[in-house]
Amino acid sequence: MYYRRTLTDAQINRELLDVVFRTPMWWVVIVSCLGLIVAGAASAFGFMMNQGLGVTGLQQPIFWGFFITNFIFWVGISHAGVMISAILRLSQAEWRRPMVRAAETMTVFALMTSLLQPLIHAGRPWRIFYWVFPYDWARGIWPDVRSPLVWDPTAIITYLTSSSLFVYTALIPDLAIIRDRSTGWRRTVYGILALGWHGNPRQWKLQGIAGILLSALILPVFVSVHSIVSWDFGVSLVPSWHVTVFAPYFVIGAVHSGVSAVVTLMILMRKLYKLENFIWEEHIDAVARLLIVVATAWLFFFWLDLVFALWLKEEQEMTVWHLRLFEPPWSWLFLAFIVFSYIIPVPLWMFRRVRRSFTWMLWTSLMVNVGMFLERLIIIVPALMRKGPWVFTYDTYRPSAVEVTLIVGSIALVALLLMLFSKFFPLIPVWEEKEGQKLIDEVKVGDRVIPALVKEH
Amino acid sequence: MANTKLMGLFQDPEQAAGAMTKLKEDGFPVEDLDVYSGSPFPEGSFGEHEPEMRLYMFPLVGALVGFAIGLLWTAGTQISYPLVTGGKPLLSIPPMTIIMYENTMLGAIIFTVLGVLFESRLPRRNLGLYDERITEGYIGVIVDCPEERATAAESALQGAGAEEIKREEG
Numbered sequence: 001m002y003y004r005r006t007l008t009d010a011q012i013n014r015e016l017l018d019v020v021f022r023t024p025m026w027w028v029v030i031v032s033c034l035g036l037i038v039a040g041a042a043s044a045f046g047f048m049m050n051q052g053l054g055v056t057g058l059q060q061p062i063f064w065g066f067f068i069t070n071f072i073f074w075v076g077i078s079h080a081g082v083m084i085s086a087i088l089r090l091s092q093a094e095w096r097r098p099m100v101r102a103a104e105t106m107t108v109f110a111l112m113t114s115l116l117q118p119l120i121h122a123g124r125p126w127r128i129f130y131w132v133f134p135y136d137w138a139r140g141i142w143p144d145v146r147s148p149l150v151w152d153p154t155a156i157i158t159y160l161t162s163s164s165l166f167v168y169t170a171l172i173p174d175l176a177i178i179r180d181r182s183t184g185w186r187r188t189v190y191g192i193l194a195l196g197w198h199g200n201p202r203q204w205k206l207q208g209i210a211g212i213l214l215s216a217l218i219l220p221v222f223v224s225v226h227s228i229v230s231w232d233f234g235v236s237l238v239p240s241w242h243v244t245v246f247a248p249y250f251v252i253g254a255v256h257s258g259v260s261a262v263v264t265l266m267i268l269m270r271k272l273y274k275l276e277n278f279i280w281e282e283h284i285d286a287v288a289r290l291l292i293v294v295a296t297a298w299l300f301f302f303w304l305d306l307v308f309a310l311w312l313k314e315e316q317e318m319t320v321w322h323l324r325l326f327e328p329p330w331s332w333l334f335l336a337f338i339v340f341s342y343i344i345p346v347p348l349w350m351f352r353r354v355r356r357s358f359t360w361m362l363w364t365s366l367m368v369n370v371g372m373f374l375e376r377l378i379i380i381v382p383a384l385m386r387k388g389p390w391v392f393t394y395d396t397y398r399p400s401a402v403e404v405t406l407i408v409g410s411i412a413l414v415a416l417l418l419m420l421f422s423k424f425f426p427l428i429p430v431w432e433e434k435e436g437q438k439l440i441d442e443v444k445v446g447d448r449v450i451p452a453l454v455k456e457h
Numbered sequence: 458m459a460n461t462k463l464m465g466l467f468q469d470p471e472q473a474a475g476a477m478t479k480l481k482e483d484g485f486p487v488e489d490l491d492v493y494s495g496s497p498f499p500e501g502s503f504g505e506h507e508p509e510m511r512l513y514m515f516p517l518v519g520a521l522v523g524f525a526i527g528l529l530w531t532a533g534t535q536i537s538y539p540l541v542t543g544g545k546p547l548l549s550i551p552p553m554t555i556i557m558y559e560n561t562m563l564g565a566i567i568f569t570v571l572g573v574l575f576e577s578r579l580p581r582r583n584l585g586l587y588d589e590r591i592t593e594g595y596i597g598v599i600v601d602c603p604e605e606r607a608t609a610a611e612s613a614l615q616g617a618g619a620e621e622i623k624r625e626e627g
Contacts, residue, residue, distance in 0.1 A: 009495055009594030142534035146552045154556050158563040165570045172579075177495065180589035195574070196581025199591060202508045203577045204497035209512060210573040217516065217569060221562045228555065434496035434594075 005277055006440070012433050013177060016426045019273060020178060026272070027423065034416035041409020044402045045120055053123040057398045062384045066403040067121035070410055072376045073257070074114035075156065075229050076250075077369070077414075080258020081107030082163050083222050084287075086215035094439075094453055095286050097432045098278045102269060102418075103262045104167045105427065109417040110261075111160045113410050118152075120406060148232045155221075155228040162218050169210050172197050173431040226251045233379070239316035240309060240383045249301035256291070256298045256341070257372035263287050263365040265418070267358045269427055278428050281356035288355040295346050295368075316388050323382045329396070330382050333374050340371030461607040462586045462625040465598045465614030470498065473596035476617035477503045483613050485600055493587070493597035503598075515572025516565040523564020527557030586625040595620075 007015070019027065048055050058065050081103040088096030119125040134142050143150050175194035182190055197203065230250035233241035263284060270279040309317040324330050345364040354360045387394045399407075421427070443452040467473040473492065480490055487506045501507075531553040539547050574580070591597050598619070600610040607624070614622050 009592075013593065139538060141538045145531045145534060145556055146549045151552065151555050151559075154559045158559040161563060162566040165566060169570055169573060173496075177592040180592045191584075195579040196584055197577075197579065198493045198581075198584070198587060199495060200491050200493055201498070201500070201503070201505045202510075203579070204494070205500065205508075206510070206512065206573050206577045208497060210569070213512070213516065213569055214566065217562060217566050221559070221566075224555075224558065224562075228559075431496045438496070438498070 007277065007433075007437060009434050009437075012430055012437070013181070015275075015277060016428050016430045016433065017178060017181065019422055020424065020426065021181065023423070027419065030272075031416065031419050031423075034412045034419065037412035038409055038416055041406050041412065044405040044409070048120075048123065048402050048406075049125075055400060055402045057400045057403060059395070059397075061386045062381055062395075062397045064121075064380050064384060065397050066377075066399045066407055067117050069373065069376045069380055070407055071114050071117035071121070072229060072250075072380075073369075073373050074110045074117065074410065074414070075226060076254035076257045076372065076376075077261045078107045078110035078114060078159070078163075078258065079222055079226055079251070079254035080260075080262055081105070081110070082159075082166065082218055083255060084259060084262055084290075085166075086219050086222070089211045089215040090219075094436065095283055097436045098275070098283060098428045099262065099266060099287075100432070101167070101170065101429045102265050102427045104163060104170070105418060105421055106261065106265055106414070107163045108160065108167055109414045109421075111156060111163065112417070113414050115153075115156055115160070116410070116413075148228070148235055151228045152232060155225045159221055159225045162214075162221055166214050166218060169214065170207070170429060170432075171425060173199060173207065174426055174429060177430050178425075223251055226254045238383050239314070239388070240320040241379075243305060243308060245301060245304045245308065249298075249305055252294065252298045252301055253372060253375065256294050257369050259287060259291050259294055260365040260368035260372075263291070263361055264369070267362045267365075269422075270358065273422070273427065275428065278433060281358075284358065284361050285352070285355040288349045288361060291365075291368075292346055292349050295342055299342055319388050320383050320385075323385065323387055324378055330378060334378055337371045337374035337378060340367045341375060342371075459604060459626065460601055461604050463600045463602070463607060463610050463614065464493075464586045464588065464623045464625075465600075465617070465619030466588055466590060466621045466623070467596045467598065467617070467619055468594070469618070470494075470502065470596055472618040473598050474503045476598045476614050476619065477505065479613045479617055480598070480600060480610065483609055485602060485606070485610060485613075489601045491599040491601075493591045493599065495592040495594055503596075510576050512569075512572045512576050515568040515575075519568020519571075520561045520565040522568070523560040523562065524557055526564065527560030528553075530560070531556050586623055588621075588623060 056065065056067075085096065085100040085103045087093075088100065119128050122128055130143065134140050172194060175190050176197035176199065179187055179190035179194045227247035227250065230246040234243065234246040236242060266279055266284065266287075269275055306321065309321050324334050345368055348354045348360065348364055354364070381397045385394050385396065418427075439453055441452045442449050444450075465473075465476055467476065477490060477492065481487055481504065487504075490505065492503045492505050532548055535548055541547060586599065588595065588597060598614060598617075600614070602610050611622055611624075
């Protein structure tokens, strides 16, 4: 990766901490709009709590709809953040620098939002505590550890705690930078958060080790979390869910949607926060190349899922797939899902011009996530419709306005949390950018002078 | 006798490295010297003291603690109210391993972060001898020395090109 402009430490501080010390009007407008949408969604949730789950489109036999789809969707989005950051840190890839913090932060907020979905889905969120505490205090009956509904929160809380600690550990040096530039109460708050960081060689060495060690520890957690989420389906006996391929299929699907979300986030960040000196075409190009591989691997697992079902010719499985592939509206949604997730974006990403175009990459990465939301919906709902041999009356699922409002609200919530985070903390690690600047050089090879990177081994 | 802490501020890392060399030549033990910077420099850039660390112990201990909690939780909750299903063994090992695995990893990660903080000697209540310009790119060379050697340390820092020298009485 090439550094085009040499920046001093003071310039890096100024450019990356601009929004922290100054509140632009566009920021206020965006945050207000997002806040209104979130408030609308909270009202819809209040209405649903008051009226009961009857205001949703959930009905016999389909009791998993938009909320569970959204849960899987946000867990998926959360995956790529830490994955991309951990892999790039472990491999010491130089182009990681501008993307790691935003990706990790997105992980945290997407996970928080995903955790809200089962709470909303329960209709009576306080009942969720039965997952953690004995549901019969008198006799001491605890939740059944054999149930995936206990594995899920265990895995997600592990991942959320780990990701939050991962973000915070790498944030400490930047908190010290903000502390040194602040006055009054802000200085006190940032001083407490920075824990008295000085930046001596011992602390820097540990910061480097922490990045690598935590990456190594968090990667297996990342794989386990979406595998466990897939077992919510895999260990059931519902036709088309009871398949062994679900764990890798879910993980790779999560990476596909998550990495696309990282691309969307980086492009929006670059535009909004004027980060042209830090996020370049080369970064997006590199992620797009990664996306081609991930998307193709995901397509392979999708194909496995389909072929295994067809190969067995098991009637229940066949009817679910028939429903997905040939009966509207599912057939249309299926077509949209496969076209948006693979057929349009991947061939486009083959072209260098597309990979290096912020506009093309923004739209194609958004398209992938529309497709991946549909994928989760198609996995969940048709399988629950109980259509099978000799079943003549079955009904489809129609999400209600309350559910649609809550889905839109969840997107606004993640965006709002990211915007608020960016007001108080830099979305690009300031100290990592400064370190990167120190390692650049130019090397003359023949008649050419090429950008080079100096690294110790 | 009380110790004095001095900090020389340098704009140029070469000068800071020169100051460290001079201080060592003048007999200041390397353990009493420190360097503050706003971003990491390659190890040994300033000829600083190589600290001994035991970070590797933390994830190991954390993993053991997490595993133990996972085992207690999964086995304990099943034993506390035994519900035998279909004559199968009470403790269902495969699902227990899922929760134990997550707890093991969580323990390892939490202890790693605690280890990083402990080994970094954080949190510190006050900053002590410090300058905000360090996070603007300046390098601070710190000398912790007895009062009577403070003048020698100051002249070494001055000689190496320190822009400013700060002092804190111990």
